[in-house]
Amino acid sequence: MTSSTSLTGHCACGALRYRFDPASAVVDYCHCKTCQRWSGAPVTAWAQVRPAQFEIVAGEAKAFQSSPLYKRHFCGECGSPVYMSGGETIGIMLGTVDDASSLVPRGHGWTADQMPWLKIDDRLPRWDEDAPYDG
Numbered sequence: 001m002t003s004s005t006s007l008t009g010h011c012a013c014g015a016l017r018y019r020f021d022p023a024s025a026v027v028d029y030c031h032c033k034t035c036q037r038w039s040g041a042p043v044t045a046w047a048q049v050r051p052a053q054f055e056i057v058a059g060e061a062k063a064f065q066s067s068p069l070y071k072r073h074f075c076g077e078c079g080s081p082v083y084m085s086g087g088e089t090i091g092i093m094l095g096t097v098d099d100a101s102s103l104v105p106r107g108h109g110w111t112a113d114q115m116p117w118l119k120i121d122d123r124l125p126r127w128d129e130d131a132p133y134d135g
């Protein structure tokens, strides 16, 4: 990973910091109920990258097993949800990225759980459950 292309991010208090290479990132929204509970927000957005393209540069995340496969990692100091691991990719919570302006979502996953009043006026593909490209 070269530092010239990497993006950085951190939790709300700044104790947990990371960087990643966004070159092949897959970015999308997730409307699932687990993400709603974990984030406290009606919808989340994620950048998914290969584990080799992500590294923690400060602090240490706490984690809980949110499903048989996946662990969700958060800052033990401030509680910010920061990333997810366990599949083929690391999912990074877009709201924790310092400058996510280049990370444009390409779809909506888990619209079966979408808040009925939430209207996002785009023409991106939508899936009832996991997007087919999710690993």
Ligand SMILES: [Zn+2]
Pocket (backbone or CB within 6 Å): 011, 012, 013, 014, 015, 016, 075, 076, 077, 078, 079, 080
């Ligand atoms: Zn923190």
Ligand SMILES: [Zn+2]
Pocket (backbone or CB within 6 Å): 030, 031, 032, 033, 034, 035, 036, 110
């Ligand atoms: Zn989700």
